[in-house]
Amino acid sequence: xxxxxxxxxxxVSERSLRYYEKQGLLAAERTPGGHREYAEAAVDRVVRxxxxxxxxxxxxxxxxxxxxxRDGDGGPSAVATPKLVADLTAERARIDRMVTDxxxxxxxxxxxxxxxxx
Amino acid sequence: xxxxxxxxxxxVSERSLRYYEKQGLLAAERTPGGHREYAEAAVDRVVRxxxxxxxxxxxxxxxxxxxxxRDGDGGPSAVATPKLVADLTAERARIDRMVTDxxxxxxxxxxxxxxxxx
DNA sequence: CTAGAACCTGACACGGGTGTCAGAATCAAG
DNA sequence: CTTGATTCTGACACCCGTGTCAGGTTCTAG
Numbered sequence: 304x305x306x307x308x309x310x311x312x313x314x315v316s317e318r319s320l321r322y323y324e325k326q327g328l329l330a331a332e333r334t335p336g337g338h339r340e341y342a343e344a345a346v347d348r349v350v351r352x353x354x355x356x357x358x359x360x361x362x363x364x365x366x367x368x369x370x371x372x373r374d375g376d377g378g379p380s381a382v383a384t385p386k387l388v389a390d391l392t393a394e395r396a397r398i399d400r401m402v403t404d405x406x407x408x409x410x411x412x413x414x415x416x417x418x419x420x421x
Numbered sequence: 422x423x424x425x426x427x428x429x430x431x432x433v434s435e436r437s438l439r440y441y442e443k444q445g446l447l448a449a450e451r452t453p454g455g456h457r458e459y460a461e462a463a464v465d466r467v468v469r470x471x472x473x474x475x476x477x478x479x480x481x482x483x484x485x486x487x488x489x490x491r492d493g494d495g496g497p498s499a500v501a502t503p504k505l506v507a508d509l510t511a512e513r514a515r516i517d518r519m520v521t522d523x524x525x526x527x528x529x530x531x532x533x534x535x536x537x538x539x
Numbered sequence: 540c541t542a543g544a545a546c547c548t549g550a551c552a553c554g555g556g557t558g559t560c561a562g563a564a565t566c567a568a569g
Numbered sequence: 570c571t572t573g574a575t576t577c578t579g580a581c582a583c584c585c586g587t588g589t590c591a592g593g594t595t596c597t598a599g
Contacts, residue, residue: 305596307545317546318587336595338546351529356586357519358526371533383537395530401475402523408476409516411469412509415489419501423566425575435576436557454565456576474556 306331306339313349320349326362328352328369344374358398364390424449424457431467438467444480446470446487462492476516482508 310317323329324339329348331339351372355365368391370381383391428435441447442457447466449457469490473483486509488499501509 305546316587318589321548322586334595336546337548338595354522354526355529357522360526361585368530368533371536372529373532379533379536383533385537388534388537391530391534395527395534398523398527398530402520402527404472404475405516405520405523408472408478409513409520411473411490412486412513412516414491415486415497415501416506416509416513418489418497419503419506423576434557436559439578440556452565452576454576455578456565479555 304341304343304345306341309341309345309349312346313353315349315353323349323352327366328362348374358394359401360394364394422459422461422463424459427459427463427467430464431471433467433471441467441470445484446480466492476512477519478512482512 304312306317306320309315310320313320320329320339324331329345329352331341331345334340348369351369352365355368360368367387368383371379371383371387373379422430424435424438427433428438438447438457442449447463447470449459449463452458466487469487470483473486478486485505486501489497489501489505491497
């Protein structure tokens with residue numbers, strides 16, 4: 304599929320998809336004229352990338368991580384190095400802290416909302 | 422206490438504390454010479470502000486929200502307007518989505534970490 | 540062949556909380 | 570009074586994924 308369709312199906316802008324490619328996050332074939340041509344598995348991959356961005360990982364970390372993930376079209380093509388495992392473990396801890404904070408903030412909002420309703 | 426101590430006790434930079442004041446998030450008395458003097462309750466408040474920032478709320482929302490929260494030194498001094506309740510409800514939903522995404526990303530990381538360890 | 544839709548690259552701007560620096564004033568202790 | 574630590578204000582820069590515009594090329598249907 305081409306970039307417009309991929310954008311539509313993932314909800315990610317064309318701008319971002321091109322950015323992902325430049326960062327090495329998302330590969331694409333090219334038509335003779337230079338237009339990007341994506342495989343079906345790109346949809347899953349883009350969704351994953353979005354999730355990881357939302358989780359606060361930066362492009363460079365995701366670049367290392369992606370080949371170690373099992374993708375829509377097959378198993379992982381690499382295993383994480385010890386260095387990467389350490390990094391990911393730290394990211395995992397950060398995510399846990401983030402979740403804790405989010406839940407606390409959600410409780411705060413609930414209190415205010417409930418107080419206004421009651 | 423003064424700004425240096427508050428920064429030390431909350432782990433938030435002096436720069437940010439001044440920014441919070443300018444945004445109307447954090448009040449401070451002034452010494453005759455113009456130095457900020459914070460009440461003890463400021464510590465709790467700064468922590469709350471940080472949590473809400475981390476939860477993705479912007480200053481202007483937090484400004485509206487703060488007076489409706491029960492603070493370290495007393496009950497809420499205001500009740501949320503219907504408009505604010507609607508906004509906060511939307512924020513709450515956003516937080517829920519964020520938590521869901523974070524947990525999914527955490528699972529992804531766990532998979533990669535486990536694969537490398539196993 | 541042609542019109543219009545889709546796509547290309549490159550560049551500039553944004554948001555918004557934070558880092559940092561400069562130059563000046565204040566505070567507290569000797 | 571003096572000195573050194575602390576604080577003051579204001580301004581500029583950063584991050585980094587994303588929006589957007591410009592000017593040009595490719596694709597596809599009629």
